[in-house]
Amino acid sequence: MSQQSNDEQGGQHRRAILQVAGAAAATGLLGANAASGQTARPGGRDDAPLGARLQGVQHFGVTVQNMDRAFxxxxxxxxxxxxxxxxxxxxxxxxxxxxxxxxIVARERRVDPRTIGVPDLKGGAQRLDVRFVQFENVVIELLQYRDAAQPTGSGDSWAEPRDHMSPAYPRSMHICFYVRDDVNFDTFIADLEAECARRGMTQVRANRTVAVHSEQERRAAPRETNTIKIHEGPSNGWSIVYCKGPEGEQLEFVQVLGPVKKTFADAAEARRAATNRG
Known part of the structure; x- marks a missing residue:
């Protein structure tokens, strides 16, 4: 391997490290020690339980088929x-x-890594692009793996999208968004679907709380069937919508009111108090 190649790979490694650090700094999630340039001292934070060394969730990542559409x-x-x-x-x-x-999995199965969705980032035949999007309390990272000759942001991803998208599959994950307390949740979902349809994002479809046997029946269902509202038990006050995003990713929208809102607020306050004591 040439010195130039080694230098290029080293530069990519440093760039990847700076990428992560820069994203964390941009969202205000670097620790006080990092911000002040201090390093951890023996007997300090590095000796604490693992959970006490965390500051929370920095971002959720979604690998997309079309970066411009997802963005x-x-x-x-x-x-x-x-x-x-x-x-x-x-x-x-x-x-x-x-x-x-x-x-490692490909080697154990004795198959070509490409057949299980491993792009050739090492040789540069494929490339990775990322975009970070900030919401009030979390960042979403959009990732696209593309062929090297494909322009950044446009076109399809290198790998095929998954066929099985049921949230019941183990390892499935979803992104959940808060809907503000003073918003009519059913209207929000209707407006979301209408706006996405206007943009040609036909994959964005919310479920209904009643049986529907076709896309036509789903669209024709009464607006009050857009969301399920829970009025009893520990989840009293919670309203839920499950919806696919434009890349087929699983989304959830929730409105958290009444007793369950207090449950979460009390838990958050108790955690803050415990963290401050630590």
Missing amino acids: AFYTEVLGGTEVMRDGDFKGAPVHYTLMADQE
Whole structure:
């Protein structure tokens, strides 16, 4: 391997590290020690339980088929704000940071890594692009793995989208958004679907609380069937909608009112108090 190649891979590695640190700084989630340039002292935070060394969730990541379409949904439709974007990531350090476990799986199965969705970031045949979108309390990272010759942001991803999208599958994850207390939840969902349909984002479809046997029946269902509202038990005050996003990703929208709102508020306050004592 040439010195130039080594330097390029080293630069990619440093860039990946700066990418993560920069995103955390941009969203105000670096710790006080990092912000002040101090390092942890023996007997300090590094000796605390693992949970006490965390500051919370920094972001949720979604691998998308079409970056421009996904970015428009999370910024223009849902109102998120772009934090930063970067891309054209490639090289061995990036490849193995993201794909080492899948390389091992491919080797154990004696199959070509490409057949189980492993792109060639190491050799540069594929590249990774990212965009970070800020909401009030969390950041969403959009990731697209594309062929090197494909322009950044446009076109389809390198890998095929998954066929099985039921949230019942183990390892499935979803992104949940709060709906404000003073918003009519049923109207919000109707407006969301209408706006996405106007933009051609036909994958954005919310479920209904009644049986529907076709897309026509789903659209024709009464507006009050848009959301399920819970009025008893520990979840009293919780309203829920399950909805697919433009990339087929699982989304949830919730409104948290009444007793359950107090339950979560009390839990958050108790955690803050315990953290401050630590």
